[in-house]
Amino acid sequence: MTRILAIEDEPDIALALRMLFERGGYGFELATNGRVGLRTVHDVRPDLVVLDVGLPEMDGWTVLERVRDFADVPILMLTAHGEESEKVRGLRGGADDYLTKPFNNNELLARVEALLRRARATGRTADRIGSGVYDDGVVRIDRRIRQVEVEGRPVDLTRTEFRLLNVLVQHAGAVLSPSQLLEQVWDDPTGIAPERVKFAVLRLRRKLGWASDASPIAAVRGVGYRYRPPA
Incomplete structure (x- = not known):
């Protein structure tokens, strides 16, 4: 089963993500702060991470940077701000996609599915390196x-x-x-x-x-x- 990890501290959004992904047939993991999220990425090795920018203690930017030191897991960033500078910062840090809150559930699912398809395809590309x-x-x-x-x-x-x-x-x-x-x-x-x-x-x-x-x-x-x- 494809596993999705959400690193999200807002209970209402975390619950909405759990319902959305479990109904979509995905395995779901939740971490409510960045430190736990990093440990979960390392231990669980999810297929995709939904990462909130505004986390307590360790913000999403720091989590993104540290994950990219050891893992290529697709990461979709969630933020309350839609400024171009934030999108550029996410791309610079290694995010694969970016969605502004409040988000449309269908759009989120579509973006997640696209990232998972691309991740599977790049796995095949890696096999062709020889x-x-x-x-x-x-x-x-x-x-x-x-x-x-x-x-x-x-x-x-x-x-x-x-x-x-x-x-x-x-x-x-x-x-x-x-x-x-x-x-x-x-x-x-x-x-x-x-x-x-x-x-x-x-x-x-x-x-x-x-x-x-x-x-x-x-x-x-x-x-x-x-x-x-x-x-």
Whole structure:
């Protein structure tokens, strides 16, 4: 059974989410604060997380950032504010979708179903990465055991970050547009969320320990991104 975790502290909304998802045939877990939510993501490994921004103690932004350090689970953010800056902040932090309260139940279900379909599709994309080892003297990727090293230092990447790096090195020297990366990494041929690529690249660079001006992953203004192997 597909399991959905809601990290939500408002009892009325939590109850509404439970009824909505259980009636839809989903398994449902609830965490009423961010710390419990993080533990539940780690222990239960849900298929999707509905995450409220306005949580007590540890807010939703912090929870999002910490989840993205170890998991690629689809995350739909709920917030009482609909400002563009909040949506950008969510995308930058690694959220997959964003919905403003009060929300329409049918819209929420439709968004959840779309995220789950995309997650299943990206699982198939990961299977197509193949096996073998890539090593250019700086980056070493062992696809057989999903291990990445940078100058001999092991780096722990999420599944999406691993796919993103693989696609870039497989096309080393070529510029890939955001739409191409969305299709090959996220299996999203619509290309409707190019901001996702930008912020995923920023997170990948940070984990690999590369400042943007010295990174082998170069942004080509107005075109896309290119991996430049060492000469």
